[in-house]
Amino acid sequence: MNLQLILGNFALILFVLMVVTGVIWFLDVFYLAKQRRHAADRALAEFDGRNAKLTADGIKVDHAANRSAIEHALLRQPTWIEYSGSFFPVIALVFFLRSFLYEPFKIPSSSMVPTLLVGDLILVNKYTYGIRLPVLNKKIIEINNPQRGDVMVFKYPKDMTQDYIKRVIGVPGDKITYENKRLTVNGKPVSYAPMDDYLDDEHLVYNKQYQENLTGVSHRILNNEQAPTLNLADVKHFPHDDACTYNYDGFTCVVPEGNYFMMGDNRDNSADSRYWGFVPDKNIVGKAFFVWMNLSNLRRIGGIH
Structure with a gap:
């Protein structure tokens, strides 16, 4: 009896997805996130410098709100990294369960x-x-x-x-x-x-x-x-x-x-x-x-x- 899978070789497809999303997740955690943090720190330092000069010249600025918006925008993950990071643990768990513990068939x-x-x-x-x-x-x-x-x-x-x-x-x-x-x-x-x-x-x-x-x-x-x-x-x-x-x-x-x-x-x-x-x-x-x-x-x- 032929047991039909949803896809031809689901185990291989799941493995490839796990590797791809895993590489992206590790790359973000150990490299890309740090790069975004460095870029945000530089931008905030420049922002603080400009605000300090404006304040010294007697110009009132909304320092806290603008600073927070800049930091949030620069630290935000790109969509493709955000989705990969979200899917990776789920895919990894499913791959582990069906590879080493239990696998469903119809x-x-x-x-x-x-x-x-x-x-x-x-x-x-x-x-x-x-x-x-x-x-x-x-x-x-x-x-x-x-x-x-x-x-x-x-x-x-x-x-x-x-x-x-x-x-x-x-x-x-x-x-x-x-x-x-x-x-x-x-x-x-x-x-x-x-x-x-x-x-x-x-x-x-x-x-x-x-x-x-x-x-x-x-x-x-x-x-x-x-x-x-x-x-x-x-x-x-x-x-x-x-x-x-x-x-x-x-x-x-x-x-x-x-x-x-x-x-x-x-x-x-x-x-x-x-x-x-x-x-x-x-x-x-x-x-x-x-x-x-x-x-x-x-x-x-x-x-x-």
Whole structure:
């Protein structure tokens, strides 16, 4: 599922804005403000000298008011510096929060239904899988690794400008088998408990719904009985594709070191690792953990399971 950002590469745009406004702010604080102060002091000294001469000649002047107006005019920041100084701390705070703590995304498609619905506004924890350099997304501090069952946001391996969200099905070293729409992890079949059919509002059809227990993590999934287990024609070449074997009933993959196998909860309506391959650790963005708003359904607010 493609997670739409307001702008194509918002992190880079925000970083550039922070640098530009920050340079202007520091330049003003440590240089330009002092230059304005020196200019004002010179002008006030000249003003005081002229007034002293006029007073000596018996001419009355409004010394205080004129002096204050001159000082205010000379010390006033130019508009471009004033706005930069105002925006810099706000931009810097937003950049820090979304780079190292939490980043918001909007769900635009249905590949994670019923866990996430179209229009859900979610928060992603940026530090739970390690601290990464902003923009470059290079990990500099190890913290935790993704676990089976996590809902994770990552850079789409086929197009690094796009952010995708799926559920972690396999971690490095796992053997994942998917046959007849059922998962087996490391030789152990995943358990499924039938639930009431789920109405697909987008296509106005009912799908089979199950409670899937993925090695201890319970969540809901959907299956479309009319759809094949796998569309072999949609499987693309990808790095480490020799670790997978495919047939008309499904596939088996052994997850390479430093990679993860991802699938959508809407199993028959999700372009995921079955078709375009594994997700390298370097592509990880963070762990989705909270729906903070859905304008069409306020009951959606809450944690993600």
